[in-house]
Amino acid sequence: MIRSALALLLLVPFALHAQQASPDLSDDALAVAAQLRETALAGSGAYALVESLTTEVGPRMAGxxxxxxxxxxxxxxxERNGFDTVSTQPVTFPAWRxxxxxxxxxxxFPQPLHVTALGLSDGTGGTPLQAExxxxxxxxALKDAPADAARGRIAYVSLRMERKRDGGGYGIAGQARTxxxxxxxxxxxxxxxxxxIGTDSDRLPHTGMxxxxDGVARIPAAALSNPDADLLSNMLRRGQPVTVQLELDVGTQGEATSYNVIGEIRGRxxxxxxVIIGGHLDSWDLGTGAIDDAAGVxxxxxxxxxxxxxxxxPKRTIRVIAFANEEQGIVGAKTYAxxxxxxxxxxxxxxxxxxxxxxxxxxxxxxALPAASEATVQQIAAALAPLGIDYLPGKGGAGPDIGPMAQRGMAWGWLAQDGSDYFDYHHTANDTLDKVDAAALDQQVAAYAVFAYLAAESDAGFGSTPQTPPAAD
Incomplete structure (x- = not known):
């Protein structure tokens, strides 16, 4: 009896795990997801929205x-797309021009240079800056340099970003911009x-935040196009002092208010x-913000x-958020969180x-990796597979606008887009509608519809748990 009881006790965790890990999405729910997938692939209407936003509004820098x-x-x-409710949430931030x-x-060797100011940079005060x-x-290398290594001069970081499908080169290179x-x-x-911070060879500079x-001078900051960076490095390589003139009429003037725009399909x-999905509504001002991020919206x-x-x-509400002012500090997402x-x-x-x-x-x-949701995640992955989407456990991340909620403890999903050429156009005047393919958008709409619908139908739970900051010492 004791041996039998012990055996039963040992089997309990396995039985519980099997119960927790069993898939919870019904055949009916999976059939609806398949229907959504095929409807989107036949023509999702997303391209028309990107065309509308880039044509009728165009550049939409926050403020x-x-x-x-x-x-x-x-x-x-x-409203036109049939959402049950539409609301706005105010978001306030410094107004930069x-x-x-x-x-x-x-x-x-006198030559012009193609530059653009970085977001929230101070200007040159109405007088051109001239310095070596x-x-x-x-x-x-700049951090490791002696304390006076750039005294009285213009510091120039020449690191080139690497091209990667997942945009992995952006993180390291982007630190130099930020x-x-x-x-x-x-x-x-x-x-x-x-x-x-880009992978192109166009003579178009990339802006960014x-x-x-605190505690240092607010010096003017600008990005050179890749060819102009090559030109400047070639000049410096000759061993002679190189003097550059920089003139930036930019700066922050008070505060501005924008809005997160939120549409909901109410759960039954x-x-x-x-379940929240979304993109950011704002863009930088150089292009029309087609890929960053009219496409995501x-x-x-x-x-x-x-x-x-x-x-x-669906059982639960689908909340789609067009986030405000992602480009200048993820401000709308932070406000929402x-x-x-x-x-x-x-x-x-x-x-x-x-x-x-x-x-x-x-x-x-x-x-979402607790035992209760593993099998359901597998079901979602299987529903995405016909779209050519592989399940990549352990990869990815929350993304910028989902990040603040993820830090608070919300579970996140990652639908990895092919970004092989994304940083050719990112934050440049080349971010325009001609870079967008309608059929690719249809595939992405299909993926987001499948993911959001099945997540809203699942009762398994994905592990959203409030995260409490550590207590102060």
């Missing part, structure tokens, strides 16, 4: 009239230049529990709309975003 027009566009688009931007080598340039091969001006100022620099740390059984809006057109709504209490984090079952261009999705992963 500009284009941003105001984009909010009105998004509200109307959600871009004016004239000019640069040139004065000596020893000193080159550093990376941000780390933090380089502050490090340069700490070394005595009067200005900062970097090679654009930078931040000034548990409407207070939500259109993909997720149409995915939600297809789910909303079903005869029977800050408004959620611990109970709301649990009600957010899982979230995913589209913010990596318009390339086809090739992989799926998720943070």
């Amino acid at each position: 500009t009239p284009g941003d105001v027009a984009a909010v009105a566009w998004a509200k109307a688009a959600f 871009r004016g004239e931007e000019r640069a040139a080598v004065l000596s020893p 340039v000193v080159e550093f091969e990376s941000l780390q 933090h380089g001006a502050g490090v340069a100022a700490s070394k005595g620099a009067v200005g900062y230049l970097l090679r654009s 930078q931040r000034y740390p 059984e548990k409407p207070d529990e939500v 259109a993909i997720t809006m149409r995915a939600g709309a297809l789910i909303g057109a079903l005869p029977t709504p 800050a408004a959620q209490d611990d109970a709301a984090i649990v009600r957010h079952r899982i979230g995913a975003e589209s913010d990596f261009g318009a390339g086809r999705i090739y992989g799926f992963a998720t943070s």
Whole structure:
């Protein structure tokens, strides 16, 4: 008896695990997901939304009239696409403007340079800055340089970003854009230049966000196009002092308010529990923001709309968010996350975003790994497989606009887009509609519709758990 009882006790964990790991999505739910997939592939309507936003609004940098027009566009688009409710959430931030931007080598080989100011950079104060340039091969080299290595000069970081399908080269290279001006100022620099964070060879510079740390001078900061960075490095290689003139009419003027625009397809059984998908509504001002991120807004809006057109709504609410001001600090996403209490984090079952261009999705992963959801995740992966999407457990991440909610404890899904050419156009004047393929958007809408619908139908749970910051010492 004792031996039999012990055997039963040993079997209990395995029985519980088997019970937890059993798939919970019904054949009917999987059939609906397959229907959504095929409907999207036949023509999702996402391209028309990208065309509309880029044509009727165009550049929509946060705090500009284009941003105001984009909010009105998004509200109307959600309503036109049949969402049950449409709401807005105010988001406040510093208002940065871009004016004239000019640069040139004065000596020893006078030539013009193509530059663009980095976001939130201060300008040159109405007087062109003239100074000798000193080159550093990376941000780390600049950090490791002596305290006076750039004193009175323009610090220039020449690191070239690597091209990778998953955009993996962006993280390292992007640090030079985000933090380089502050490090340069700490070394005595009067200005900062970097090679654009991009993989192209066009003479079009890439803008992007930078931040000034406390306690250092706010020196003007700009990016050179890749060919101009090559030109400047070639000049410096000759061993003669190179003097550059930089003129930036840019700066921050007070505060501005924009809005997260939120559309919902209400759940039939548990409407207070939500699956969120979305992209960011704002863009930089150089192009029309087609791949960054009109595509993401259109993909997720149409995915939600297809789910909303079903005869029977999903169990839980699908919430599609067009986030405000991602480009200048993920401000809209942070505002959204800050408004959620611990109970709301649990009600957010899982979230995913589209913010990596318009390339086809090739992989799926998720943070949802408790035993209770493993089999359900496998079911979702199987429903995505006909789209050419591989299950890649352990890969990926939450993404920028889902990141603040993930930090609070919400589970995330990752639908990996092919970004092989994304950084050819990212944050440049070349971010335009001609880079978007309608059939690729249809595939992505299919993937987001399948993911969101099945996540909303599942009762297994994906592990959203409020995260509490560590107690102060």
